[in-house]
Amino acid sequence: xxxxxxxxxxxxIALSIATDMEAVNTVIRQKLHSEVSLVNQIxxxxxxxxxxxIRPVLVLLVANAYSYRGTAHHELAAVVEFIHTATLLxxxxxxESSMRRGRQTANALFGNAASVLVGxxxxxxxxxxxxxxxxxxxxxxxSDATNVIAEGEVLQLLNMHDPDVNxxxxxxVIRSKTAKLFEAAAQLGALISGAxxxxxxxxxxxxxxxxxxxxxxxxxxxxxxxxxxxxxxxxDDLREGKPxxxxxxxxxxGTPEERALVRECIEKGDEQHFDAILAAITSSGALDYTRxxxxxxxxxxxxxxxxxxxxxxxxxxxxxxxxxxxxxx
Numbered sequence: 236x237x238x239x240x241x242x243x244x245x246x247x248i249a250l251s252i253a254t255d256m257e258a259v260n261t262v263i264r265q266k267l268h269s270e271v272s273l274v275n276q277i278x279x280x281x282x283x284x285x286x287x288x289i290r291p292v293l294v295l296l297v298a299n300a301y302s303y304r305g306t307a308h309h310e311l312a313a314v315v316e317f318i319h320t321a322t323l324l325x326x327x328x329x330x331e332s333s334m335r336r337g338r339q340t341a342n343a344l345f346g347n348a349a350s351v352l353v354g355x356x357x358x359x360x361x362x363x364x365x366x367x368x369x370x371x372x373x374x375x376x377x378s379d380a381t382n383v384i385a386e387g388e389v390l391q392l393l394n395m396h397d398p399d400v401n402x403x404x405x406x407x408v409i410r411s412k413t414a415k416l417f418e419a420a421a422q423l424g425a426l427i428s429g430a431x432x433x434x435x436x437x438x439x440x441x442x443x444x445x446x447x448x449x450x451x452x453x454x455x456x457x458x459x460x461x462x463x464x465x466x467x468x469x470x471d472d473l474r475e476g477k478p479x480x481x482x483x484x485x486x487x488x489g490t491p492e493e494r495a496l497v498r499e500c501i502e503k504g505d506e507q508h509f510d511a512i513l514a515a516i517t518s519s520g521a522l523d524y525t526r527x528x529x530x531x532x533x534x535x536x537x538x539x540x541x542x543x544x545x546x547x548x549x550x551x552x553x554x555x556x557x558x559x560x561x562x563x564x
Contacts, residue, residue: 247550247551247554248292248296248551248554248555248558251296251299251547251548251550251551252292252295252296252299252548252551255295255299255308255309255312256288256291256292256295258306258309259291259295259309259312259313259316261309262309262310262312262313263282263313263316263317266313266317266360266364267279267282267360269356273345273349273353274353274356276345277324277341277345277349277350277353278320278353278356278357280341280344280345281320281323281324281341282316282320284335284338288316289417289449289555290312290315290316290319290416290417290420291312291313291315291316291420292312292555293315293417293420293421293424293442293445293552293555294308294311294312294315294420294421294423294424295308295309295312295424296424296548296551296552296555297420297421297423297424297425297428297438297441297548297552298423298424298425298427298428299424299546299548300424300540300543300544300546300548300549300552301424301425301428301429301430301434301543302428303424303427303428303429305427307368307427308423308424308427310364310367310368311368311373311423311424311427312420313364314361314364314365314377315377315416315419315420315423317357317358317360317361317364318357318358318361318377318380318381318384318416319416320354320357321354321355321357321358321361322354322384322388322416323335324341324342324350324351324353324354324357325350325351325354325388326388327340327341327342327343327350328342328347328350328351329388329392330471330475331475332471341353358381361377362377362378365377370426370427372426373423373426373427376419376422376423376426377419377423379419380415380416380418380419383411383415384411384412384415384416386411387408387410387411387412387413387415388412390404390407390408390411390412391408391412391477394408394477394478395475395476395477396476396501396502396503396504397478397501398478398486398497398498398501398502400478400483401483401487402480402483402484402487405478405479405480405483406447409446409447409450409451410443410447412450413446413447413449413450414442414443414444414445414446414447414450415443415446416446417442417443417445417446417449418439418440418442418443418446419439419442420442421438421439421441421442421445422435422436422438422439422442424438425437425438434542437539437540437542438539438540440535440536440539441536441539441540441552442536443536444532444533444535444536444539445532445533445536445555445556445559447529447532448529448530448532448533448536448556448559448560449559451480451525451526451528451529451532452526452529452559452560452562454472454479454480454481454525455481455522455525455526455529456563456564457470457471457472457473457479458470458472458481458512458513458516458517458522459513459517459522470506470509473500473501473504473505473506473509473512474504474505474506475504476500476501476502476503476504477501478501480521480524480525480528481516481521481522481524481525482497482501482512482516482521484516484519484520484521484524484525485497485512485515485516485519485521486498488519488520488521489515489519493515493519496508496511496512496515497512497515500512526560529559529560530560533556533557533559533560534556536556536559537553537556540552540553
């Protein structure tokens with residue numbers, strides 16, 4: 236997909252829910268407010284950094300695809316964005332990251348303690364907002380999601396600096412840490428629209444598979460992306476000792492020398508050999524393998540919503556599957 240086509244696709248998706256997104260941004264601004272100035276400062280800093288806002292977009296698109304009429308999807312989209320933002324704040328502290336979305340991370344700017352505590356504020360604020368909707372099924376989906384995400388974070392921590400992590404163990408982390416909130420967002424859009432259990436499950440499968448595709452392409456971009464475009468330092472995964480799918484593939488299919496180098500780099504979090512690792516990953520077909528896995532996941536997402544009635548919102552959901560795989564940031 237050309238750069239112009241990618242931009243057009245993003246614009247088409249954005250236009251289909253432009254009014255809804257304005258409403259969500261209003262909710263976000265209102266609910267971010269705290270009497271504590273540092274909370275306002277950090278929360279505003281990270282929310283205003285932008286990002287693709289895919290998770291709230293999913294709530295809105297799925298709700299509209301099921302012809303929802305009301306405003307609860309605005310609240311839920313904001314809740315999902317707050318949960319996601321809280322995980323970013325905590326993630327960057329755990330990973331000791333210094334750049335996200337092309338700017339300094341909050342922990343680099345304000346310190347680890349403030350970032351963790353404001354992440355806690357966003358988590359707790361999201362639960363305050365959930366309660367006001369007075370829907371136990373909404374609470375169940377979101378509380379389950381936040382718990383699974385936390386487990387995914389711990390699983391990833393256990394996998395750090397472990398060169399023996401296999402593909403299944405890694406995909407389990409993706410399903411928990413990244414795909415779960417995509418799944419919850421899509422389920423919520425269907426749920427508040429009055430969809431049946433089978434439709435809610437199909438929406439969940441769509442979100443889960445889409446989230447998996449997004450994360451796998453993130454793994455590719457960490458080795459083949461451009462720092463200015465992806466908004467973070469290329470090679471961060473290697474520096475952090477994260478065995479992502481391209482490295483796992485190389486560990487299983489590379490030459491003895493390449494495997495020894497990967498093992499050493501994962502164990503030590505060694506980015507000094509990034510160029511050598513990148514050359515090996517590229518020549519071994521690891522990036523192609525990871526991209527194909529993302530394409531399979533994106534196709535699974537498309538298939539999951541085949542039964543949705545035709546609409547511009549269904550079209551946008553299908554376009555997201557293409558964008559997930561073909562993007563460069």
